[in-house]
Amino acid sequence: MKFCSSCAAPVALKIPDDDTRERFVCTQCGMIHYQNPNMVVGSVPVWDIQGEVKVLLCKRAIEPRYGYWTLPAGFMENQESCRQAAQRETIEEAGANIELHELFSVLSVPHVDQVHLFYRASLIDTNFHAGTESLAVQLFSEKEIPWDEIAFPTVAQTLKFFFEDLRQTRLGSPFRLHEHDFHRSIQTD
Amino acid sequence: MKFCSSCAAPVALKIPDDDTRERFVCTQCGMIHYQNPNMVVGSVPVWDIQGEVKVLLCKRAIEPRYGYWTLPAGFMENQESCRQAAQRETIEEAGANIELHELFSVLSVPHVDQVHLFYRASLIDTNFHAGTESLAVQLFSEKEIPWDEIAFPTVAQTLKFFFEDLRQTRLGSPFRLHEHDFHRSIQTD
Ligand SMILES: [Zn+2]
C-alpha cells in the first residue's frame, strides 16, 4: 500500500493514537487503512458408496498450486455468511449439490494472514463437474487420496482429521470440531 | 474506495475476467482491490465462585456502543492465529489472565461483513482491570447480566449459548460449538 484509497495522497506507516501497531495512515486526510486476515471457506463433500466413504476433491486450474488437488474452498465474500460461502465455493469449483453439515475444522495460517474453515457436507447426487477454477473433480476413498499432490497443508490436515473421525464414528463417537494452527511457512509454488 | 492504493489512479467498479462480481479495479495499473469480511475474535472468560459461574464483561469506552457491555473481543490482526487474537483481546480489554479453551461460537454477520468467534476461557485469577478501551470490567452471574445493555447481538447470543450449555454440563453433556447467522440489521448507535 502506497497511496490513500480515499484521497490518493501518499500513506506512511505510523502508530495511531490509542493503538499499539504500525498502520498505513494517510499523510493528507489522516485515514487509517487497517489490514486484516482473510477467511477461506470450503467443504468436505462426502459420498457413501455401499458403506465406502469417498471425498470429492478438485484439481486446481489456477495458481497457486496449479494441478494439485484441493477441497472446494475459496475466499469468503462480503455480504455472505460462512455457510453461504462454503456452499457457494462448492458449487463454483465442483458443481456439486451438497447438504451442508456443521463446521468441522478451523485452521489459522498466520504467516499468510488467513483463517481456513471447512464444513462437513453430503453430496446429494453425483452430478458434479469441474468449475472454471478446476481441471477435474473426482471422488477419493482414504486409500485413493493423492497425499503427495494435495495443494495446501490445511486441506491435507482437514482430510486427516476427517478420516480419523470417520473411524471413530464407527465406534459410536460423533464428528467433532478440529482446531489447528500452522505456524511454519507454506509452500505456495 | 476511490483511488488505487498502489498507483493513486482512480478505480472503477467492474467485473474482472474470470470473476462474477464487481470489484474495484484500477483504471491505470489494472490492480484488482478485493474487499473481504473481517474477523472479530474474543473469549468468554469464566470464574467459578464456590460453584457459581460468573462471566467477565467489559463496559465499552469506545464507539460504537459506548457504555454498553461486551465480552472481550476485537478485530483479528495479521500475523496471528485465532487463539492468539482471543488471548490478546482479553488481555488488552480486560487485563485478564486466562486459560483459553476450545472454540465456542461462530457467528456470521453478513450485513456488516464480519464473522465473530468466541472461545471459552477460565480466569486464572481475579487480577483483571479495565484496558484503555474499557470503562470497567466486572464479573456477572447469569441473573446479574445486564441483558438490556449488551453491546452486540453476537455477544448476547454467545452468553445465551454459554448459560444454556452450562446447565447441560450439570446433566453430563459437554460444551459444544454453536453456529449462528445474523441476517438482519444490527443496531450500532
Ligand atoms: Zn487520504
Ligand SMILES: [Zn+2]
Ligand atoms: Zn493502480
